[in-house]
Amino acid sequence: TLLGKVGTPAAPPRPLPSPRSERLLGARRPRAIMAADNAMEAVNPGKTRKCTDILCLVFFGLFWVGMLYVVSVGFTRGDPDRLIYALDYKFDQCSKDNSAEARGLDSLVVDVPDPNDPDAPPETILLGGRDLTAAPFFYVVGPGRPRFPGKNYVGVCTESCPGEGAEQMLYKPEDWVCTGKYYGVDNRPSLDSKVPTIEEFSEKGVKKFLNEFQKWKDSGAPNKFEAQFKYLRSFFLIKDKAPCPPDADPDSEDCSVCFPVYPSIRYGDSACLPDPEWIQENGEMVAEVFQGAYSMSFIQESASQIFGDSGAVTMRVLADAYAAMPVILGCVAFAVVLGFVWAYLLRLFIKPMVFLTIIGVLVGMVLGVYTLYTKSFEMRASHLYGFDDTFTVYADVTMAFFAFTAASLALYVVFLICFWSRIFLAVGVIIEAAKAMQRMPSMLLVPVVPALITFGLFCYLMFGAFYIASAGELRIDGNGFAAIDYDNNLKGALAYHFFGVIWTSVFFNHVGWAIIAGSVTQWYFTKNKADDLGAAPVLASAKRVLRYHMGSVAFGSLIVAVIKYIRYMMYILKRYADPDNKCYGKFIACIWCCIDCCLRCFERLLEFISKNAYIIILIESESFCTSARHAFGYLVSNLAGLAMVQTLGDGFLFLGKLFVAVMSAGLCAVILTSAPQFNFSTTSIVLPCLIVFAVSYVIGSMFMGIFEMAIDTIFMCYAIDEDKQLGYADGALKSFVKENAKEDAGKKDDKIKPAEPAEA
Numbered sequence: 001t002l003l004g005k006v007g008t009p010a011a012p013p014r015p016l017p018s019p020r021s022e023r024l025l026g027a028r029r030p031r032a033i034m035a036a037d038n039a040m041e042a043v044n045p046g047k048t049r050k051c052t053d054i055l056c057l058v059f060f061g062l063f064w065v066g067m068l069y070v071v072s073v074g075f076t077r078g079d080p081d082r083l084i085y086a087l088d089y090k091f092d093q094c095s096k097d098n099s100a101e102a103r104g105l106d107s108l109v110v111d112v113p114d115p116n117d118p119d120a121p122p123e124t125i126l127l128g129g130r131d132l133t134a135a136p137f138f139y140v141v142g143p144g145r146p147r148f149p150g151k152n153y154v155g156v157c158t159e160s161c162p163g164e165g166a167e168q169m170l171y172k173p174e175d176w177v178c179t180g181k182y183y184g185v186d187n188r189p190s191l192d193s194k195v196p197t198i199e200e201f202s203e204k205g206v207k208k209f210l211n212e213f214q215k216w217k218d219s220g221a222p223n224k225f226e227a228q229f230k231y232l233r234s235f236f237l238i239k240d241k242a243p244c245p246p247d248a249d250p251d252s253e254d255c256s257v258c259f260p261v262y263p264s265i266r267y268g269d270s271a272c273l274p275d276p277e278w279i280q281e282n283g284e285m286v287a288e289v290f291q292g293a294y295s296m297s298f299i300q301e302s303a304s305q306i307f308g309d310s311g312a313v314t315m316r317v318l319a320d321a322y323a324a325m326p327v328i329l330g331c332v333a334f335a336v337v338l339g340f341v342w343a344y345l346l347r348l349f350i351k352p353m354v355f356l357t358i359i360g361v362l363v364g365m366v367l368g369v370y371t372l373y374t375k376s377f378e379m380r381a382s383h384l385y386g387f388d389d390t391f392t393v394y395a396d397v398t399m400a401f402f403a404f405t406a407a408s409l410a411l412y413v414v415f416l417i418c419f420w421s422r423i424f425l426a427v428g429v430i431i432e433a434a435k436a437m438q439r440m441p442s443m444l445l446v447p448v449v450p451a452l453i454t455f456g457l458f459c460y461l462m463f464g465a466f467y468i469a470s471a472g473e474l475r476i477d478g479n480g481f482a483a484i485d486y487d488n489n490l491k492g493a494l495a496y497h498f499f500g501v502i503w504t505s506v507f508f509n510h511v512g513w514a515i516i517a518g519s520v521t522q523w524y525f526t527k528n529k530a531d532d533l534g535a536a537p538v539l540a541s542a543k544r545v546l547r548y549h550m551g552s553v554a555f556g557s558l559i560v561a562v563i564k565y566i567r568y569m570m571y572i573l574k575r576y577a578d579p580d581n582k583c584y585g586k587f588i589a590c591i592w593c594c595i596d597c598c599l600r601c602f603e604r605l606l607e608f609i610s611k612n613a614y615i616i617i618l619i620e621s622e623s624f625c626t627s628a629r630h631a632f633g634y635l636v637s638n639l640a641g642l643a644m645v646q647t648l649g650d651g652f653l654f655l656g657k658l659f660v661a662v663m664s665a666g667l668c669a670v671i672l673t674s675a676p677q678f679n680f681s682t683t684s685i686v687l688p689c690l691i692v693f694a695v696s697y698v699i700g701s702m703f704m705g706i707f708e709m710a711i712d713t714i715f716m717c718y719a720i721d722e723d724k725q726l727g728y729a730d731g732a733l734k735s736f737v738k739e740n741a742k743e744d745a746g747k748k749d750d751k752i753k754p755a756e757p758a759e760a
Contacts, residue, residue, distance in 0.1 A: 335696035436710050610628075
């Protein structure tokens with residue numbers, strides 16, 4: 001009207017909208033502002049969002065090109081069965097088709113370098129080339145020298161464990177285990193009744209057999225029983241001392257040797273070991289019967305050599321993880337479902353879920369303690385304990401984990417008793433996050449996509465790791481389970497692959513953080529949350545993150561992944577501390593412990609900075625470093641409220657992560673100990689359960705991260721709101737922060753009592 005007086009005609013008054021047109025405008029309005037950047041418009045009016053840290057995203061993409069190349073090399077050159085199955089006396093692998101075609105070789109004649117002398121010329125050998133698909137068990141048959149040069153003992157692959165369940169030596173020819181042309185049971189000639197055999201397992205019975213065989217040979221009878229004669233002549237006591245040439249045909253007479261069968265027991269799903277209880281009672285008697293030519297103590301030492309050194313321990317650990325892979329993947333999938341259900345129910349029933357989570361963690365830990373208790377005492381009661389070094393280590397480690405879990409259970413109970421009231425005070429913090437969740441229920445789906453991607457990557461990268469680990473050069477030195485030699489290139493590939501696994505898992509976890517932060521900032525800086533928030537705020541936030549800020553996420557996840565990688569490498573370096581010098585070993589272990597503690601603290605600090613940097617990035621659209629600096633300033637100015645939020649909210653959410661991890665690992669332990677197929681194929685449940693626990697904890701962190709990130713985002717928005725006096729915080733949030741800050745301050749004041757006045 002004032003302008004109209006100056007000379008500009010006043011505009012005619014606009015007619016009031018009709019109720020129908022108002023409803024139509026109201027219906028269209030949310031769609032019109034669905035992509036509106038409420039946070040940027042509220043804090044930085046007129047500023048345009050831009051791409052941040054693009055070079056870091058390019059670097060991440062190039063790194064993954066290298067990851068694909070490394071894994072492709074593993075799939076091309078590797079074979080995980082190398083980690084499980086052994087090599088027989090002609091270097092054929094059990095449970096495999098060893099023909100030249102199946103091995104991808106032009107010829108079965110290969111040159112093998114001397115493992116003890118790299119400068120020595122390689123030795124030419126002829127591989128067996130047998131199809132041993134139906135023979136997965138490795139069985140030590142006896143001493144290799146002098147018939148098998150360069151070998152301490154001779155091993156064969158069998159369909160089942162010879163002598164399993166037997167109470168004495170199987171000394172008759174029809175029960176012998178043979179190499180050469182009599183390898184297996186189907187190619188042996190049937191013995192005529194006139195052919196001499198061992199009728200009694202005693203020194204007298206063996207001498208009688210040798211005398212009768214010599215008479216039978218001198219009588220010319222072998223002309224009539226040629227096949228039976230050659231078969232009996234393969235008996236190790238009668239066999240000539242001529243060696244089996246390395247380049248000899250597998251079915252040659254020189255390589256055909258038969259040995260008696262001793263009582264054996266299964267070791268996992270790929271080997272047969274001498275029954276230690278039977279050897280202890282009958283070992284000396286066997287040596288007397290065969291006049292020292294067949295030593296059970298030698299076989300026992302040979303079997304221990306296969307499974308007892310550190311390289312074999314590593315192979316058995318990897319074999320357990322590979323054999324239990326179906327259970328591991330199933331329990332990880334269970335963790336994804338459990339995490340989603342937990343987060344969904346927490347959104348609807350906050351206080352009951354707090355109680356159920358506390359009880360669930362308690363039940364899961366009790367289940368873990370019971371399972372480890374029964375398994376550890378079962379392993380210690382086994383005949384293998386004290387006989388086989390690897391099995392003994394497994395039993396002791398399982399017992400140590402039982403003690404650790406039991407101690408953790410006791411500490412957890414003490415924690416509940418001491419902090420029961422503070423735990424339920426955390427409900428107030430979570431309620432503020434639940435308000436945002438109720439307005440944006442699709443936030444529950446944000447961790448599902450990263451969790452599914454992480455699960456798929458876990459499958460891909462785990463199998464890739466097995467293939468890469470098995471892609472080394474197979475050291476053929478007659479030591480049963482083949483050792484794998486890794487050159488520097490392969491070691492670098494394993495380290496590269498391991499770092500890629502860490503960075504990728506952290507990256508997708510941070511992507512979820514950024515999307516949640518963007519959604520909550522839009523919710524907070526919206527006056528009319530019912531109408532102005534938009535139809536799909538979470539989708540709009542995901543678009544902003546994917547379009548503008550993936551480089552910043554790659555940068556933040558990279559610095560966290562580097563510290564994680566260094567910390568994990570410290571565990572490997574620990575193994576190089578001198579185990580014999582106790583003082584030196586304890587000193588180094590103490591130093592490693594301090595370094596690990598510092599790295600953990602630094603890692604947590606970087607994660608905290610990254611989370612708050614993402615919040616500022618979604619509000620101000622600045623680079624990671626600039627946003628981290630701004631976030632640090634806001635946090636420093638609100639330290640009291642920050643301590644309250646971090647202590648209460650994160651403390652309870654940690655229980656949620658622990659709930660998902662403990663329940664999933666407990667399920668894995670129950671399956672591995674109760675299902676017969678896995679109980680026989682795995683030696684220890686420790687490593688599979690640790691893998692499930694670690695991956696499930698990561699998945700649980702993704703789902704608990706919804707509330708954790710929402711709480712942190714609301715607090716950061718509140719700090720910005722108070723600093724800039726924007727007026728977006730509602731009364732409930734203000735009162736909650738101030739009341740709890742006053743309560744904590746009051747408790748501190750109560751501890752400081754005023755001094756009593758002095759008497760006159």
